[in-house]
Amino acid sequence: MDTIGRFAALLSYDGSAFHGFQRQKDLPTVELALEEALNLLDKKGRRVKVTGAGRTDRGVHALGQVVHFDISWPHGPTALRKALEANLPSSIGVYEVVPVDFAFHARRSALWRKYAYFIWKGDCRLPHLGRYVWWNRRGWDMDLAKKFLTMIEGFHEFGAFCRKADRPSDARRTIMEARIEEKGPLLKVSVTGRSFLTNMVRIIVGTMDEIATGRKSLEEVCRLLDGGSRGEAGPTAPAKGLFLWEVRYDPMPFGCEEYNAVTGNFIL
Template sequence: MARYACKLAYDGTEYSGYQVQPQKRTVQAVIEQALTNIHKGEHISVTASGRTDAGVHAKAQVIHFDSHLQMAPSNWIQALNVHLPNDVVVEEVSEVAEDFHARFHTTGKEYRYYIHHGEVPNVFRRHHALHIKQPLDVPAMQTAAQYLLGTHDFSAFCASNTAVVDKVRTIASVSLHPNGGELEFTIAGNGFLYNMVRIIVGTLIEVGSGKRDAREMETILASKDRAFAGKTAPAQGLYLWQVDYENNPF
């Protein structure tokens, strides 16, 4: 039995999130079905670095699975992609140590969120960026984002129905800048809470729209209360961009 790690990208538009759910199309379900096909009907379970919600995309999700089949990484890539739908692609495969764990061995993640703002929506980005018609004060948003740097209790930026008790996370870098006619928000840290990035983006949009002062971000963090933060931004602009490991498997 060997353990394999895979780096995959997917367009989350037509999925009810990553994790398997009854009677719903999920990324995990189509990957496990592909592996079942390759293994002639034997069910193979996969473990991911983390979940993504319905409509959220991934540029570099990482999963692992165990198999008794011995194949070169290039053959695994070809076999998996033959059996996967065209909105999920395996880009890299590596045989890893038997104790490698895609979720528990992560050391950090990077997410990106794209905002297209202007009078006319971009029809080709409707599933991949959030369109906002009104002008945004980007410098104010950049100022507000800097308050997120460092180690904080991010309870105010976590969905209220989460079961996670420890909400302290460390944000290593954060930026917001124009990119190809859109605003690209990038945030990297040692971990993220449920809906954390989308709530942060929703709050930054309120700053950019003039509904909040940039300095309120510090007060929101200190409150540790979800009610103080802004609305949760829609899913389609969010991408899991990178997953880090101490010993990169690829």
């Protein structure tokens, strides 16, 4: 008799193919695609429920999304990874599937999440990267951009950096690290924290754009981090530049060399 076990999966996906991670009626989502594939694989014919580490919005990508699910599967995790990926659309990849304890929860067990946002500063268009970067040709003062990212690190009131309709009563969050890397005209902004508000990283990037171009001052950032309104912050940067980059656990259930090679080499 087949038993039910819990598995965790490390995924990547092209968010331009989906209306976000979370299931929505009559719309393609990552959660729907995963559950439809897993329903075909469950040996007991059960409906499999997937839980993700983060609910990415429409158009947002993932390089290191983590999900867990309970399934009846007697053939081992390697075979499950191959069978799952074979039944998914090409816009979703599965790096690794591992058995985990039933106490493991993709969202609640996470220590922190890292998001990465990519910006292309070149004068010419990059058609093959158009779905994954924000083409922003405005001149930036990189010292101001870095100072802004340093200012948002730590425990602050981030209500100004949340979509107005979704601002919670307690919008305090902790940013563990915020940094920017340059590879020629390609910029990567990384923001790490335990949890995030709706559109928070994209509004951080949109506000950084206004700081780095001189349309807002660093002095205004202090007010934004002290209960400022959404209208005082910058615009919401386009979804296509944002990736859920990494989710960390202790102990870490994954050791995928392919994933580590991709993230370690700053590959889109």
